[in-house]
Amino acid sequence: MTERLTARQVIALVAEDFTELRPGDGPPAPGDRPDGPLNWEGYGDARALAAARTGERESVVCGTGSVEGTSAVLIAFEFGYLGGSLGVRTGDRLEAAYRHAREHRLPVVPLVATGGSRMQEGMHALTQLQRVARESALTRAAGLPQIAVLRDPTTGGGWATLGAGADVTLALPGAQVGFAGSRVRPPDADPAAYTAEAQLASGAIDALVRPGLLRRELGRWLRLLTTPSQEAAPPPRALGGTTAPDSGRDAVRRARSPERPRAARYLDAYFTHRVTVTGDRCGGANPEGVLCGFGEHEGRTVAYAAQTGTATRPAGYRTAARLIRLADRLGIPVLTLVDTPGAANDAEAERQGVGAAIADLFTVLASVRTPVTTLLIGEGGSGGALALAAPGNTWATPDSYFSVIAPELAAAILKRGPDEADATADQLRLRPQDLVEAGVIRGVVGS
Incomplete structure (x- = not known):
């Protein structure tokens, strides 16, 4: 007591x-x-x-x-x-x-x-x-x-x-x-x-x-x-490598590197101070998968939802949706950092409603009035990553990739051998420069 x-x-x-x-x-x-x-x-x-x-x-x-x-x-x-x-x-x-x-x-x-x-x-x-x-x-x-x-x-x-x-x-x-x-x-x-x-x-x-x-x-x-601002948050600068990857394989390797900067480093560099929102109010929390909260950037408040490089669990998606709804209601711009191999796909995630949680987050980002800015800082694995990406205002770092599916899984689905995963990565056109050319993202940020 x-x-x-x-x-x-x-x-x-x-x-x-x-x-x-x-x-x-x-x-x-x-x-x-x-x-x-x-x-x-x-x-x-x-x-x-x-x-x-x-x-x-x-x-x-x-x-x-x-x-x-x-x-x-x-x-x-x-x-x-x-x-x-x-x-x-x-x-x-x-x-x-x-x-x-x-x-x-x-x-x-x-x-x-x-x-x-x-x-x-x-x-x-x-x-x-x-x-x-x-x-x-x-x-x-x-x-x-x-x-x-x-x-x-x-x-x-x-x-x-x-x-x-x-x-x-x-x-x-x-x-x-x-x-x-x-x-x-x-x-x-x-x-x-x-x-x-x-x-x-x-x-x-x-x-x-x-x-x-x-x-x-x-x-x-x-x-x-209590300090709302309707101006979009600028994307953070890149903290890792600045050269573009030569191949799909190189893009995946660099995004998966344990030395690559993760969400916490980006948030610490971007905000002078920040506070944390924890939990989905439905009995779950996923702070090891998604960091959420509010911080001060250049004298104004920005909300953030940042994936940490692990598979995102249903509570993580629901917490992000809760945060973005609150920011929208208070007129606070949002920054999201995308970095996940994908949504958690184990049996427990299914029992916890991972599909519904992702669907809700897609809906939230499609409907909010407050400006949302996204930076892809590592792996962008399928819909589990896209759910946190701002439509029309997503950027990427040079050491990242975005793909409809991981190259290894794509090769397996196509009944190719494991040695064909690298060639499949090239076919998927998942490098940051490929994403810009395809119009999927707005650009690649520098350091």
Whole structure:
């Protein structure tokens, strides 16, 4: 379990110049009862005790503050007030906070610590999740980012709306995170599955951030996601060889060389700093196959999705699609780096829906309005590589190739011997200069 901070403490940890919004604190609405809408005996006393203990009148504190120079709407849960549970009055505050964000064009930062919906208000409390989801959807449609920070614990409807529903989700190490709270899980449930670390591994959150680094990291995220630019990102310069390959065989050899620069080197050279998006939000992550995130290039934000030279798994394609959709909604240009022998083709990849994942990424790149730039930096193996390539704006390095299929596999399909793979590579016209001549790519970048 991580350190449990109060709402005021976590606000002070991440922001300065905080100005509180106090919606829903007026006189009782018609039909309000001391013991709530269900007339739950003792509920009024419980609320009074929670207020006396915490100094708060509800389970959330909402307001505006500056995080490392970026203004945002902050929504901080007070777990000491009835377990940070959501009731009707909580919904009033959340709705007002989101409306304020849209009216003033501010990003929203939920700092979540909640046990779920308030039982003493029954379905009145549970339907606040629909209310929150609508406000979140309206804010998303307005092109404003939402960055959630998961504290201990984050369970129930708060996790399933404000947490998992955010564009980017950060978490404090050791926090309990899961839809099922500790008192309602099966008796044989593995508690390790309900942690921030487990949610990171399964692709449900993007990063773990220690409390002492939270302001800096949150400020970096906010700066990057609130500086849109509709100008296309320029392709990176080549970091490897600069001479064109003599033959198809030479192109394949150079692209497969272990000494060739890979995605991480290109990203480090291109960006002054960057942050990482992890996971497809469907139970999978493929960071060893696709690196995704946002970075600063020459003073502006560029999103990136970069294959690392390995076979790309379904979660990798879905994560890239998630990233590009977010960049499109926020008006941020995208850079993709293509480098894969192809999509993963094992049985597990098929069970995880590799075909559907690739299809979705093709659709995303065919439909986004934000400009996308692609650089082929190594192997371009068939549709598994083409799925990440920008139509009409793809470039290549001299030590790369793009092919409908690997030469060895093409030879096998054509019933040729292994010794004919090199000749087949020449027939496939897969060299960078061949691709330019065929009009498949725009050009070959220099160093």
